[in-house]
Amino acid sequence: MNKILVVDDDRELRTTLAEVLEQEGLPAVSAQSADDALNQLQQESFDLILLDLVMPGTDGMSAIPLIRKLAPRSRIIVMTAYASVQNAVQALQQGADDYIVKPFKIDAFMLTVRLNLQKTRFCEETEAADLDKIFNGLANGLRRQTLQLLSRQGQMRFMDLVRALEIEDHTKVNFHLKVLRESGFIDQTPNKLYELTTNGQRAATCLSYICKSLEA
Amino acid sequence: MNKILVVDDDRELRTTLAEVLEQEGLPAVSAQSADDALNQLQQESFDLILLDLVMPGTDGMSAIPLIRKLAPRSRIIVMTAYASVQNAVQALQQGADDYIVKPFKIDAFMLTVRLNLQKTRFCEETEAADLDKIFNGLANGLRRQTLQLLSRQGQMRFMDLVRALEIEDHTKVNFHLKVLRESGFIDQTPNKLYELTTNGQRAATCLSYICKSLEA
DNA sequence: ATCCCTTGTGAAGTTTTCTTCACAGGCTGA
DNA sequence: TCAGCCTGTGAAGAAAACTTCACAAGGGAT
The missing domain is CATH 3.40.50.2300 (Response regulator)
Incomplete structure (x- = not known):
């Protein structure tokens, strides 16, 4: 080595x-x-x-x-x-x-x-373990929207998130929230509020950065 | 500035x-x-x-x-x-x-x-074309490695790529190359060399950007 | 010509991801 | 207490992504 x-x-x-x-x-x-x-x-x-x-x-x-x-x-x-x-x-x-x-x-x-x-x-280490989860996390539109929402709002309750995303089936959102949680992008406060983790903030920053350059 | x-x-x-x-x-x-x-x-x-x-x-x-x-x-x-x-x-x-x-x-x-x-x-300089495409392209480890390799090497022949990636089955690499090609990240020169397109270079940049922010 | 390496194609099968649906406990307000 | 919303779980099926296998045309070297 x-x-x-x-x-x-x-x-x-x-x-x-x-x-x-x-x-x-x-x-x-x-x-x-x-x-x-x-x-x-x-x-x-x-x-x-x-x-x-x-x-x-x-x-x-x-x-x-x-x-x-x-x-x-x-x-x-x-x-x-x-x-x-x-x-x-x-x-x-x-x-x-x-x-x-x-x-x-x-x-x-x-x-x-x-x-x-x-x-x-x-x-x-990163290459093997984490990056797959991370890019997988960002590979889905709903998950990206969720990250951006949470980045803007700080903390959100589950159903508020569902409504903001305009998804009719709440269990679908639930599924993606689970993915984000397993990727280490979000977690939940004791009173059930969803929020970004440090990694999630980084991902959201990266996203907004890319989006901004798209608008230009 | x-x-x-x-x-x-x-x-x-x-x-x-x-x-x-x-x-x-x-x-x-x-x-x-x-x-x-x-x-x-x-x-x-x-x-x-x-x-x-x-x-x-x-x-x-x-x-x-x-x-x-x-x-x-x-x-x-x-x-x-x-x-x-x-x-x-x-x-x-x-x-x-x-x-x-x-x-x-x-x-x-x-x-x-x-x-x-x-x-x-x-x-x-990074400007993204289509977020779904980019993240989908980046969502796979083999494709990320490919982009990074091509980003560093410029142009590569197919089998050299396969060996650099240390993949035994060349058709597997072929599959992912096709995905990258369909996403508009890579193309082939007339003499069969693979290289990054402009979008591919952007994706590679985006990738290294994300990696860097994750290193922190 | 023959052998072997390169560069593929396409189909079948496997695994992962995503969606949908059925259900359920907890809390809140009337 | 009861209705109704919130916040889930789990299973099953559909869709997408990925892997593997069988095969083959072309080119280069001996």
Whole structure:
């Protein structure tokens, strides 16, 4: 788990970084060029790839899409001299996930590494378990209306909701409320009022955002 | 456009930062405490909020969810002393979007600011065609992975896609590709390469937007 | 030519999601 | 107390979504 690939033409830097990572219990492999890195990637996979932008041979920037092709799931952190905002933006647009400004302190470096590993873990968990429920929750028109209503009104009683939605059969609404509850978008106060959970608020925000851009 | 709120109890730092931002053509307002910031947010909205974690009164960490409530679409960057990885991770989990390690150089600071503004702009580009179609397209894990893959890779051949998805039965992938095609998310080049349509790119953006807001 | 990989199609079957209906306990106001 | 509304549950059927299987045309390499 948590394998890391360090790509830098500066021998001293890349070995230092690899050592630091190993000391922190993170298995690290180093590569001296983009091509070297691409070879490594064909043989094994890494969770994190630290990539220098300025290198002889294939440079880091052009390597990003190639790396992405071989390792679509890895996180790519580019290491950039802080002169160039432009460069860093471009790298992210090419498919990098994060950047770290050179020269950096080891602490800052480890912070970036840890946070990005954290994100890979989170992505994996979310991807498997929750996202299905979440998108399933939003995939239905009635449920979307419900979220928007609750977002506007705060709390609502069941039958008020049914009437606001203009649905004749209240059990149909009930069904969808159950789905929303199981998706973690809504819950009920002790006195039976329905309200959005934190996740539900996020979903509603996202929805209103999308709707707004539709109107424009 | 691009309004920024600087929240720090250190008077000198926050005025310095605000001045630097103004010099770069970015309108900045400063707040001396979390409560002060929350008041500001009730009156006007900001694209970016720079938030110190350590402050007297309501501390930055507990302020994050409150800020999120008032400004769900702003980007929050926490400023953290680089001692504590734990803190930064926690801040991101609370709903922050990025972090910058104190002390920082002005160049590194501006880089972070610029990149995050870039990201807000990217989010705003999203325009949806049809909500049902989009959410239905996104309601399936395989289709989400496909969109993300194509978003990263640009164009892919069928079997490469199948292998990247690690699905044994290619006809299953075919089914979902058909759904995506019928939803108008992908199409095929004359030489059979699959690629995202404009709508597909929007959907992929929407997807990453939702994922990001869920990460918080 | 032959073999194998690519890129499909279509139908049948399975699973999930959605709708409808029958029913029921609790509370409220007359 | 009784009628009537509120807030549900559960089962059954319909519809949609998804998976699996059988098969096949075309292209490329040996």
